[in-house]
Amino acid sequence: MSFDLPRNVIFPVDVVDVRLDPRPHPFALANEQAIADNWRREISANPALFDGTVVLLSELGYRDNRLVGRCHAVNYATFMLWRKRRENSGAEHAYAHAMLVAGDNALVAIRMAAHTVNAGRVYFAAGSFEPIDFRDGLVDVDFNMIREVGEETGLDLSVAERGKRYHAMSTSSGTVIFRRYRKTASADEIASRISAFVATEEQPEIEGPVIIRDAADLPEGLMGHMKPLIEWHFAGGD
Template sequence: MSFDLPRNVILPVDAVDIRLDPGPHPFAVDNAEAIAENWQREIAAKPALFDGMVVLLSQLAYRDNRLVGRCHAVNYSTFMLWRKRRENSGAEHAYAHAVLAAGDNALVAIRMGSHTVNAGRVYFAAGSFEPIDFRDGQVDVDFNMIREVREETGLDLSDAPRGKRYHVLSTASGTVMFRRFHETAPAEEIARRISAFVATEAEPEIEGPVIIRHAADLPDGLAPHMKPLVEWHFAGVD
């Protein structure tokens, strides 16, 4: 198992080749009892948690502007224990962000709902890769981005213009792949649409939208990985 990519630096990515291995992740096999015990504690604290399927990496490398990796489907309960034991676990987490840029160049992020694991955190609408995000065993990053944005905000980015390539930022806590998606409406209008959608949801995942207007406009609760992405956007990189 290997993870071979620079940390804490934004890198351009022209292709993503992350494959879904049908076998179990060794972390899930080796920690089955601890996973079950930890899950009981997690749902006691947050009963709304759902033990669905996500993926964890067992390999990821950056070569010639390409991301190449292998991952395995695991229960969310496995992911929750991994969060506590990630160091030297033989597993890592990757996810994707649609960097939503409004017509006035402001960014529109979201604040997570109080019943979620990341309650109060601010980042771009996103979620872990799931088996549904894979086509013929290979991850479809844009499908994941568009699906998660639609589920959390009600916005459909299927036809939105997007950046010519992905970028990636890998830290000790995870690896985020991101791409700029452009909306013509100003940020206030996009935020209004998101708020209207949230108001119709019985159990919305998010508390609501958060507008970021410049590189120093860092809201309370901003996830640590977001500051470099905000600076990247307002620097005009693509």
């Protein structure tokens, strides 16, 4: 299957059937020394980096409104080298976004903290899939979304109204799987709660909330994949 996806368009997803393969990713096996050398440079530049575990895809396809694929657990050092060598690497990255919609229809995103890899960048609170996000080898996308939003913002989305389906967009930098999560509070109220949570954290992952009120209201530092998602939402995307 390799990677057989529509590119640079938003498409509906009813099922995400991505399995965790216990074998090492071929990219990790083929680049062991380069991974170690690059990681030494990365942590020298940013000692706050943590060599945790994330997953990288070895295949992903889209058919009949289903995303079907396979991924492998890798350490973050492997992921960091892959970011530099992604073209023709035999690997791709997928991640999930809970699109947080306030009661006034504004979107609430976040700006990443200065010590993180994406320092200053704006996107919906999110993180890479980790082995904890899999149930019997199958990815639980909503668990990942709820977990990451809770860790970064303190908000509990487990009781929020969810969009009826996922959507996805695949680009050269990765595949984002997203779903609306609606809260009844206004954007200002939600932002205030996030700011209060961040103030209690010793080393918060985010600098703070960012409110986006319409498709022209694009903040500085916005990640490239975010603009189409924002336009989709304010155009009434299904």
